[in-house]
Amino acid sequence: xRIQYNQGQxxxxxxxxxxxxxxxxxxKLSSGYQINQAGDDAAGLAISKKMQAQINGLNxxxxxxxxxxxxxxxxxxxxxxxxxxxxxxxRELLIQASNDTLTPEDRMLIHEEIKQVTESINDIVENTExxxxxxxxxxxxxxxxxxxxxxxxADIVFIIDKTGSMWGPxxxxxxxxxxxxxxxxxxxxxxxxxxxIYGDINGDSVxxxxxxxxxxxxxxxxxxxxxxxSGGGDEPESGLEGIQEALKFNFRSDxxxxxxxxxxxxxxxKSSLSGTTQLxxxxxxxxxxxxxxxxxxxxxxxxxxxxxQLNPLADNTNGLKLDINGMFGEQLLSLAEKITNESGGTFxxxxxxxxxxxxxxxxxxQIKIPLYDHRDFRIHLNGISLDSYDSIMEGLKRVDNLSATxxxxxxxxxxxxxxxxxxxxxxxxxxxxxxxxxxKLTDSDMAKEMMNLNKExxxxxxxxxxxxxxxxxxxxxxxxxxxx
Numbered sequence: 001x002r003i004q005y006n007q008g009q010x011x012x013x014x015x016x017x018x019x020x021x022x023x024x025x026x027x028k029l030s031s032g033y034q035i036n037q038a039g040d041d042a043a044g045l046a047i048s049k050k051m052q053a054q055i056n057g058l059n060x061x062x063x064x065x066x067x068x069x070x071x072x073x074x075x076x077x078x079x080x081x082x083x084x085x086x087x088x089x090x091r092e093l094l095i096q097a098s099n100d101t102l103t104p105e106d107r108m109l110i111h112e113e114i115k116q117v118t119e120s121i122n123d124i125v126e127n128t129e130x131x132x133x134x135x136x137x138x139x140x141x142x143x144x145x146x147x148x149x150x151x152x153x154a155d156i157v158f159i160i161d162k163t164g165s166m167w168g169p170x171x172x173x174x175x176x177x178x179x180x181x182x183x184x185x186x187x188x189x190x191x192x193x194x195x196x197i198y199g200d201i202n203g204d205s206v207x208x209x210x211x212x213x214x215x216x217x218x219x220x221x222x223x224x225x226x227x228x229x230s231g232g233g234d235e236p237e238s239g240l241e242g243i244q245e246a247l248k249f250n251f252r253s254d255x256x257x258x259x260x261x262x263x264x265x266x267x268x269x270k271s272s273l274s275g276t277t278q279l280x281x282x283x284x285x286x287x288x289x290x291x292x293x294x295x296x297x298x299x300x301x302x303x304x305x306x307x308x309q310l311n312p313l314a315d316n317t318n319g320l321k322l323d324i325n326g327m328f329g330e331q332l333l334s335l336a337e338k339i340t341n342e343s344g345g346t347f348x349x350x351x352x353x354x355x356x357x358x359x360x361x362x363x364x365x366q367i368k369i370p371l372y373d374h375r376d377f378r379i380h381l382n383g384i385s386l387d388s389y390d391s392i393m394e395g396l397k398r399v400d401n402l403s404a405t406x407x408x409x410x411x412x413x414x415x416x417x418x419x420x421x422x423x424x425x426x427x428x429x430x431x432x433x434x435x436x437x438x439x440k441l442t443d444s445d446m447a448k449e450m451m452n453l454n455k456e457x458x459x460x461x462x463x464x465x466x467x468x469x470x471x472x473x474x475x476x477x478x479x480x481x482x483x484x
Contacts, residue, residue, distance in 0.1 A: 057361025157194035161263035198242030239267030
């Protein structure tokens with residue numbers, strides 16, 4: 001007779017296997033996943049994690065695209081506000097101003113409203129932001145890139161009266177010269193600055209200071225800021241000597257030459273009367289001839305008291321006539337536009353660094369939203385004059401050009417809106433399909449697992465019964481042996 005002594009071990013091993021499988025099934029049922037650890041499906045686990053990373057990336061990309069859409073909507077909406085009502089109103093005013101039934105006083109009032117329109121546009125340009133990102137002007141660190149063929153050169157000499165009444169205008173030069181320089185650079189003009197300073201004639205002495213015509217903007221500011229106004233108030237001064245001193249500068253052969261005379265007083269002229277004490281060696285007519293010979297344009301910035309004497313300097317050299325008591329910064333920007341047109345520079349607004357929208361879950365899946373520099377709008381509108389029909393028509397042309405620019409940029413943003421919406425739909429569709437695939441790979445088949453649970457519970461109960469039976473069999477054998 002043979003006794004099977006390892007029956008208990010066999011049953012116990014089967015019990016352990018069934019119990020392990022039961023635990024796995026319970027884990028799948030309770031978690032809802034059929035892959036809970038690498039041992040469940042090593043390859044499937046690796047694939048599922050990559051798919052999950054893609055799904056998470058796509059969901060974030062969708063949020064990125066929504067942010068991009070919001071940014072585009074803000075930019076496009078701001079441009080819409082510039083176009084309507086502001087540019088449309090400016091155009092209406094110019095049409096109104098071109099009517100000869102109006103008096104000069106009427107046109108002055110119209111010009112004031114155009115200034116208000118300009119300020120409204122500037123306010124929109126300066127303050128349109130998305131998450132503190134300026135959308136219509138570049139950040140302070142932005143340096144415009146100039147396209148080939150759009151650069152021009154300009155040499156600009158400021159001729160400044162340094163008498164005691166000139167504190168305000170001198171400070172205005174210091175405070176606004178950088179914006180003036182930046183406007184020229186943004187228009188593609190390579191500019192050098194020079195400086196000629198004059199004051200009251202003291203006996204036979206003519207107080208003059210002059211500096212090179214190749215000063216950098218920082219050096220120019222330093223020189224002007226050191227001027228200490230002194231002497232008389234609004235009595236005639238040595239302005240013509242200051243101009244003649246500036247004529248001695250060495251100018252670049254390929255640069256336009258521009259003088260800017262800033263004074264609040266008339267200048268001394270050479271008298272034609274014999275026996276008269278001469279307080280100046282020059283007459284305005286002689287200076288005009290010298291400026292024309294050198295092809296120099298002179299802009300006069302002065303007051304009502306001196307403009308009758310000095311404005312011919314501008315009239316005869318194609319210069320501007322500006323008010324020393326006006327908005328100094330705006331007047332310099334008008335001068336910047338004039339110099340741009342004469343120097344050969346052109347303002348082709350460069351796109352600023354675009355806003356990059358990560359529109360996918362992987363690298364190089366981007367949509368670039370272009371941003372444009374709109375600072376030139378104010379310059380173009382500030383230069384509008386209502387002095388004549390031709391100047392009004394020129395202003396009308398500027399407004400129409402600005403409106404066309406706005407329309408083209410709004411069209412770009414409109415196309416971008418559609419592109420972003422399509423990209424978002426594609427991202428959501430891809431995410432949905434990947435989620436389905438991931439579910440197929442990782443989610444538990446609940447019906448199958450419930451069937452397995454029932455099967456393993458039956459097997460476990462059976463194994464427990466068999467273990468009890470094995471124990472009873474062993475006891476029976478011992479009893480038989482004990483009886484013998």
